[in-house]
Amino acid sequence: MLTEQTNSELGRHLLTIRGVQFIFGAQGDPFARILRAGEDDPLGHGARARELGLHESSVGAWVTAGRDLGARILADPRFSPRHAEEGPQHHPGVDVWENPLLCHVVPLDDAHLNRDPDDYRRLAEAATELLGAERLDARRPEIERTCREVLAGTGERFDLYRDFAVPAALRVVADLLDLPAGTRERLPELHAGLATALDAGQCPQQLATARALLDAVSQLSAELTAPGGEVRARGLAGLAAATPEEAAAIGALAVVVGVEVTATAVCNAVETLLEHDGQWERLAQDPAGVPAAVREALRLAPPVRFESRIAREEVELDGKTIEAGRRVVVLVDAANRDPEAFADPDAFDPGRGDGDRQLTLLGGPAAPVTEALVRVQTEAAIRVLTEVRPGLRPAADVLRRMRSAVLHGVLRFPVA
């Protein structure tokens, strides 16, 4: 669904929501500060949010940074990415001064990021043959070969995000879906527009960025589905259990989540590993340690920093009543460091016994479909990088995108 809004209408909508985030941020609201995505430390705001317990943010959301409550919310089908009412998930005409309905900032239904939990489970089942964990485990050698080839094309000094993580993920996803040649060629450009998809629904982007995203989403739909309704990619057409609509949705998620969330996860994992003395070298000598190390790195630096859901009906949580239609936010990065759930929560410890309690969702609400795709690619990337570049070091500070409250998306990550 491409918005009908004019630039002035969309621009004012984005501007107003951004203004509200700044205004309430100035009054100290932790979630508003997180949405501002400024230079201040989001984990500090998360820690303050945790002290408040389940609380109502002035930007119109119930917020928790506790691990246990967060886990309950994320497992509860009454909390969905979409409102109970049918129709497009977007609130263009709403007067945010009267009603801070600040979710679904831009219409992203066609990126398939606003579906019901049941829907995602059904899609995951239908995608098993392509994106299921076992299937992708079997394709590890192929994925690692792609990573190796992309890495071979880089110089002594290169940009981890632009020269490695993104091109490798683009190739892996294109190969898996078996995209037609034309789509494969256009994929890098499409990805440039789609990179903000997970952020743009929560945090208003600049107008040109929002337009580029909405254009890319509708182009992606057109690339994946022929006018007659049949799926264009052979990998998707081969999914016997999926209707053409489901197959197209699976393909869209593989592109939207499978590239940018993977690239973010790879960069976060490398950054975290390099920050902890000896970890990189240890993996170079012991590749079997990669899965545990990646899991621990993505606990400390999850690629999707918070999860936003809507209560589809009235729900009692910790003695508080969440009314139907209200937004509920789980601050995953803060919950992953909840001292009540994790021993020495800020320490990097791949062997920790409580590592599986983390709330990191590789793909946000779509994780049932995309989790294995992101995880297997990230592990493959780290395995290849530690093996081929055991002496890898950051060559400058990681530069992150602005207004990227959800992903902390990477712009540049110079390494040598």
Add this chain to the structure above:
Amino acid sequence: MRVLLTAFAQDAHLNAVVPPAWALRTAGHEVRVASQPAAVDGITRAGLTAVPVGEDHRMDDVIRTVGPGMLMHHLDRDYLENRPERLSVDYLRASNAMLTATFYSQINNDSMIDELVEYARFWKPDLVLWEPFTFAGAVAAKATGAAHARLLGFPDLFANTHLTLRRRQSELPEELRDDPLEEWLAYTLDRHGAAFDPETVTGQWSVDQMPPGVRMELGLPTVPMRYVPYNGPGPAVVPDWLRRPPRRRRVCLTLGLTIRDTEFPNAVDVDEVFASLAELDVEVVATLSEKELAQVSRVPDNTRVVDHVALLALLPSCSAIVHHGGAGTFATATAYGVPQVALGWMWDAIYRAQRIEELGAGLHLHSEGLSVEVLRDKLVRVLDEPGFRAGAQRLRRAVLSTPAPNEVVPVIEKLTARHRSGTVAR
């Protein structure tokens, strides 16, 4: 020539438009003053020709929601005291995002901008003179090829902050530059077939009514113009009691007019102020509305309370003024050489009050620091130390030595001819 002046509907901001509008008028030019419908009465009371455009803005509704957050952010001393170079890019961005979303784009509502452009297309002004927050004026000028300039009635703190952000961001990679003000103006201009340039924010030049020493030097083309007091659309009448000299030294107390009909929390505890003045051997004239007076428990014997008197009639008889820090009150006091005790804590009030101190024309008292003793001490100093009267007179001479609006008109004519695009058919 045809001159279209515009200011968003709020008296304090329209007042600064009136004297130059009259100067242009009496020089033989055609003059129109455009604003939201709520301002029509005020414009016509000033004897000027009003063009109501669009629907009334909703600034007051919005301020009820956002006022506390907006002010909280802008309490930083480096902001209030005009040291933007010490503020972080993050801070400057937050300020820009808040002001654009909750103030600039509210007082320049879409229907107001669109009808102003429509009117400019119809009337074809040679020049649009706009109040510095009323960017609609720049949009109308750029859409029609008219020359355009800002008409400053207060120190240019806001432009300075924005220019600082732009300068600082120019050192960043392009993907990290964020300027909601530019973005809003760009798509607004685009709606009318025009494109953004930095002059959309600063004007092609600025007519600045601040005296030297208070005027900010931002390196922008500036035409200094003398501030000529005009105190708003309330009737300017010289009452009986202002037709003879006061028996004792007279002190004016005013909290300004804006607080009477907007939501800005600019409150000063009047009881405390009155208590400071009660024991002094002075005659106090306090301008207080019924609502303000209702908050007062006791009016001292030496105090005359009036609902309204034009400051231009009152201040020539005063030995000092205690005020809330507003732009018009400050400017009128400087024009009559009256030593000031300036309260205030937000926006440009502190900057202005500090300049007064520096120039020896009065003292600053941050509203938070207001107490009976502190205010009394400051007022006694301002009244008794001859230096303050001398400083205020120096400032008055600086005001009077600035070219009067009539003398500035020929400069405006020349600049208009230079900047006006030749492509507009007449």
